[in-house]
Amino acid sequence: MTEAVSKPLVPAAPPASSAYRYYVLGVLYFAYALNFLDRNVLNILVEPIKAELGVSDTAMGLLSGFAFVIFYSALGIPIARWSDRSDRRSILALGLAVWSGFTALSGLAQTYWHLALARVGVGIGESAGAPPSHALISDYFEKDRRPRAMAIFQSSIYLGVFLGYLLGGWISQYWGWRAAFLAAGVPGLLLAVLVRLSVREPERGAADHAGIDTSRQSLREAARFMLGQRSFVLLVLGLGLVAFTNFAFAVWSPAFLRRIYRMQQSEIGSYLGPIKGVIGMAGTIIGGLAVERLRGHGDRWLLALPAAVTALAAPALAVFVLAPERYSALAALGVATLLVSFHLGPCLAIAQALVKLRMRSLAASLALLSVNLLGLGLGPLAVGALSDALAAGFGEASIRLALLAGTVGCLLGAACLWAAAGPVDRDLQRCDAP
Numbered sequence: 001m002t003e004a005v006s007k008p009l010v011p012a013a014p015p016a017s018s019a020y021r022y023y024v025l026g027v028l029y030f031a032y033a034l035n036f037l038d039r040n041v042l043n044i045l046v047e048p049i050k051a052e053l054g055v056s057d058t059a060m061g062l063l064s065g066f067a068f069v070i071f072y073s074a075l076g077i078p079i080a081r082w083s084d085r086s087d088r089r090s091i092l093a094l095g096l097a098v099w100s101g102f103t104a105l106s107g108l109a110q111t112y113w114h115l116a117l118a119r120v121g122v123g124i125g126e127s128a129g130a131p132p133s134h135a136l137i138s139d140y141f142e143k144d145r146r147p148r149a150m151a152i153f154q155s156s157i158y159l160g161v162f163l164g165y166l167l168g169g170w171i172s173q174y175w176g177w178r179a180a181f182l183a184a185g186v187p188g189l190l191l192a193v194l195v196r197l198s199v200r201e202p203e204r205g206a207a208d209h210a211g212i213d214t215s216r217q218s219l220r221e222a223a224r225f226m227l228g229q230r231s232f233v234l235l236v237l238g239l240g241l242v243a244f245t246n247f248a249f250a251v252w253s254p255a256f257l258r259r260i261y262r263m264q265q266s267e268i269g270s271y272l273g274p275i276k277g278v279i280g281m282a283g284t285i286i287g288g289l290a291v292e293r294l295r296g297h298g299d300r301w302l303l304a305l306p307a308a309v310t311a312l313a314a315p316a317l318a319v320f321v322l323a324p325e326r327y328s329a330l331a332a333l334g335v336a337t338l339l340v341s342f343h344l345g346p347c348l349a350i351a352q353a354l355v356k357l358r359m360r361s362l363a364a365s366l367a368l369l370s371v372n373l374l375g376l377g378l379g380p381l382a383v384g385a386l387s388d389a390l391a392a393g394f395g396e397a398s399i400r401l402a403l404l405a406g407t408v409g410c411l412l413g414a415a416c417l418w419a420a421a422g423p424v425d426r427d428l429q430r431c432d433a434p
Contacts, residue, residue: 021140024199025149028133029156031096031195034188035129036160037167038103038122039068039376041184043251044168044269045177047258052177053112057391057399061251061384063116069377072123073369080131080365081219084358088132093196095128100188107181127365134364138352139202144292146352147302151288151345155281158341161250162277169254169269204357222359226366231424232354235303235347236370238416242310243375244382244409246340249317250276251380252387252403253333259396261326275334283341291346299428300421302350306343307417313339314410321404340410343417354427379406 042049046060055063083091102121109115133153141149164184171180217225226232253272257263263271287306294301316336323329348367355363383402390398 020200024140025137025152027191027195027199028092028136029153029159031092031188031191032129032133032153033156033159033163034096034100034184034191035126036157037163037184038099038160038188039126040161040164040250041103041168041180042106042119044165044254044265044272045172045180046251046255048172048177048265049115053115055112057255057384057388058381059112061381063112063119068119068123068126069372070123071120072127072372073377075124075127076131076365076369076372077219077362079128080361083128083132083135083361087201088136088361089195089199089201091128092132092136092199093192095125096188096195097125097192099123099125099129100185100192101125102185103188104182104185106185107178109178130368131361131364134348134352135204135360136199136202138360139204143353147292147346147349148288150349150352151285154288154344154348155284155341157344158277158280158284161280162273165254165269165276166273167269169265169267169273173265217356217358222355222362225430226355226359226363229354229427229430231303231420231422231427232351232363234416234420235351235354236367238307238413238420239343239347239367240370240374241409241413241416242340242343243371244379244413245314245317245406246379246410247375248379248383248406248409249320249333249336249403252383252399256321256399256403257326257329259399261329263326271330275330276337279334279337280341283338284344286338287342288345288349290342298425299350299353300424302346303417303421303424306346307414307421309339309342310417311411311414314407314414317407317410318404321400321407347417350424354424354431356431374409379409382406 042063049055049063050057050060079091079095099122102118102125105121106115106118109118134150137149137153138146167183168177168180171183254268257268257272258265287309291302291305294305313336316332316339319332320329320336323332348364351363351367352360383399383406386402386405387398390401394401
């Protein structure tokens with residue numbers, strides 16, 4: 001393992017204009033929206049794929065979770081280290097082209113295993129999505145503006161979910177689930193070219209007004225530093241636990257609405273698209289703006305307020321699952337979506353501040369590793385397996401009980417975020433120390 005190369009801080013280049021910074025943010029926004037469109041279009045397609053390929057809820061949980069997550073997780077840290085040392089916009093453009101291409105190829109699958117291999121390809125490409133984007137945003141926006149910028153960026157998740165549910169629902173109903181995959185994948189191939197040609201690579205630390213830290217730490221040194229940041233460790237765990245609930249409901253809500261309330265594919269997409277998309281975007285942006293206004297009361301509010309709001313999402317999700325009819329269920333889901341999306345911008349912004357400059361892509365990768373292993377990997381699988389286990393005794397109502405059990409992740413995650421707020425001031429000071 002190579003030792004750290006210590007170099008003095010060098011003066012940062014003049015900051016980019018405000019218009020160009022927000023242009024870059026916009027390009028990154030749409031790239032990440034396509035990340036979640038390609039990832040989540042599968043959710044609305046669970047029932048038609050299951051019917052055609054003849055597989056179980058557990059198999060679909062694996063397809064929507066671990067088939068994607070295994071390679072995403074395995075490559076996330078190496079790609080993040082590459083991003084911390086190389087041209088981040090080129091890495092992002094390459095990843096965008098790969099995940100979009102494999103999404104389109106999903107539409108050509110003839111068997112469950114063909115589809116699983118395509119989802120592996122999507123996971124490989126998407127491992128190069130968020131880490132370089134987070135690091136680029138941190139070098140385009142100064143610390144005080146970073147929660148807002150990160151909240152805007154993270155709100156693109158819900159645009160992707162909105163498009164996945166809405167387009168996936170309508171396209172699959174009239175042209176089949178394969179056409180939905182093709183429609184989701186092609187736009188990303190074009191956007192990859194725009195990312196590479198129009199986004200400039202900023203100097204590291206350019207937005208921190210303290211010069212650029214040109215020192216490099218080995219992976220062992222970076223890991224040792226991050227493990228010493230108690231607030232960072234608790235934050236990463238909390239993000240994963242909240243994601244357990246979030247992804248479980250994202251994957252299984254369409255099947256729940258179809259089985260319990262007998263809703264059609266296009267009908268499910270028409271409701272879930274605006275609820276998960278528009279309300280989710282609003283909650284994420286509100287979260288970023290709210291903690292930015294509270295910044296003068298201390299950095300701990302970047303974690304404490306999201307923790308309190310996230311805890312309230314669990315009872316709202318329980319109401320969604322237990323509601324006697326569809327409209328009260330959908331209203332409760334809207335409230336839950338607003339609450340559970342609140343934490344994303346503030347938490348991921350503080351994650352960037354809790355590490356040194358050349359650890360930022362790695363920090364984003366570790367946060368997303370937790371989100372994807374505990375959330376996308378384990379959440380849908382656990383709920384799907386529990387639904388299968390309860391089916392003999394409860395029939396189609398087993399999905400209701402399985403989702404109700406899934407709300408525990410939201411409560412545990414909120415507790416971790418609250419605990420992380422305590423040592424955050426001390427840990428931020430460690431980042432400024434030489």
